[in-house]
Amino acid sequence: EVQLVQSGGEVKKPGESLKISCKGSGYSFTSYWLGWVRQMPGKGLEWMGIIYPGDSDTTYSPSFQGQVTISADKSISTAYLQWSSLKASDTAMYYCVRRDGVFDIWGQGTMVTVSS
Amino acid sequence: DIQMTQSPSSLSASVGDRVTITCRASQGISNYLAWYQQKPGKVPKLLIFAVSALQSGVPSRFSGSGSGTDFTLTISSLQPEDVATYYCQKHNSAPFTFGPGTKVDIK
Numbered sequence: 246e247v248q249l250v251q252s253g254g255e256v257k258k259p260g261e262s263l264k265i266s267c268k269g270s271g272y273s274f275t276s277y278w279l280g281w282v283r284q285m286p287g288k289g290l291e292w293m294g295i296i297y298p299g300d301s302d303t304t305y306s307p308s309f310q311g312q313v314t315i316s317a318d319k320s321i322s323t324a325y326l327q328w329s330s331l332k333a334s335d336t337a338m339y340y341c342v343r344r345d346g347v348f349d350i351w352g353q354g355t356m357v358t359v360s361s
Numbered sequence: 362d363i364q365m366t367q368s369p370s371s372l373s374a375s376v377g378d379r380v381t382i383t384c385r386a387s388q389g390i391s392n393y394l395a396w397y398q399q400k401p402g403k404v405p406k407l408l409i410f411a412v413s414a415l416q417s418g419v420p421s422r423f424s425g426s427g428s429g430t431d432f433t434l435t436i437s438s439l440q441p442e443d444v445a446t447y448y449c450q451k452h453n454s455a456p457f458t459f460g461p462g463t464k465v466d467i468k
Contacts, residue, residue, distance in 0.1 A: 280457065282405075290397070290405060290448055290459040304455045307362065340404065347395045347410040347452045354404060 247271040249279075249341050249352035256358045257331050264327035265355045267341030274322035275299035278344040281315060281326045284354075285337040295344060296324060331359045363388045365449055367460040373468045380436040382463045384449035389429045393453030396425055396434045399462075400445045409434065410452065441467055 252266040267279065280295035294305040298317040305315070317324040324341060336359050343350040364387040374380050384394065392412045399405040407416045409425040412432060422437045436443055444467055449460040 282459075289446075289462045290399075290450075292450075292455075292457040292459060295455060295457070306456045344452075344457075347407060348397070348450070348457070349407050349410075349416070351404045351406070 247343075247350055249343060249350055251339075251341055251352040251355045254356040254358070256360070258361055259331060259333055259359055261331050261359075262327070262329050263331055263357065264325050265339060265357065267324045267326075267352050269322045269324070269343065272343075275319050279317065279324045280342045280344055280348065281313075281324075282340045282342055282348075283309075283337045284340065293326070293339075298322075298324065331357075333359050333361075335359050362456055363390065363451060363458060365451060365458050365460040367447075367449060367463050369463060370461065371464040371466075373466050374439050375468045376439055376441060378439045380439050380443075380465060382434045382447055382449075382465075384427075384432045384434070384460050386430045386432075386451060390451045390453055392428060393451055394425070394427065394432045395450045395452045396423075397448045397450065397459075398443075398445045399448065405448065408447075436465075439465075439467070 250268045275298045281293040283291045293309040294315045296303045296315045298319045314327045338354045341352040342348040366385045368383045394412045396409040397405045413425045446462045446464045448462045
């Protein structure tokens with residue numbers, strides 16, 4: 246079964262760093278782009294960026310460029326989304342998604358809560 | 362960058378009604394338009410890609426049409442399990458912008 250399994254929810258304070266993960270299984274991890282989508286509470290879907298694990302080629306949405314870092318470790322079929330200094334406005338659900346021409350497989354989501 | 366808009370932002374319809382949601386791109390995107398369904402508290406799910414291709418397992422009451430800049434998602438006979446927010450998305454190249462969503466509920 247093709248699936249993306251994300252790391253668990255996080256509660257952090259403003260200014261802290263964070264790295265969340267997304268592990269792919271059931272398919273060739275290095276052959277498909279893998280993206281990240283943000284959903285703030287009660288709001289819509291926002292595409293953040295995408296990585297090709299085969300060579301780590303990465304593209305960011307202009308809205309998120311410089312705000313987050315997307316990376317991947319193909320040896321363990323895992324992609325990452327990280328922040329160096331969280332803000333309260335980073336509170337959201339984050340989904341990883343596989344792109345096979347379209348976002349066909351979604352992870353279960355990781356809720357990140359940033360509060361003092 | 363290309364912007365995606367949807368109308369209406371919400372709608373309420375009766376079971377069995379035909380429901381139509383519109384999505385518009387600020388520039389032509391050929392046939393690279395997808396629709397996703399997100400039920401309350403759930404993960405988004407791909408419904409339709411390439412304007413009108415139904416993802417495996419999606420009921421045939423869902424259909425998509427359009428080209429260029431104007432697209433529609435139609436539910437031919439609304440069912441209670443279709444209560445959800447529906448998002449369109451351009452999927453040809455980055456940025457993979459989503460529309461703002463259309464919330465559908467039962468009258």
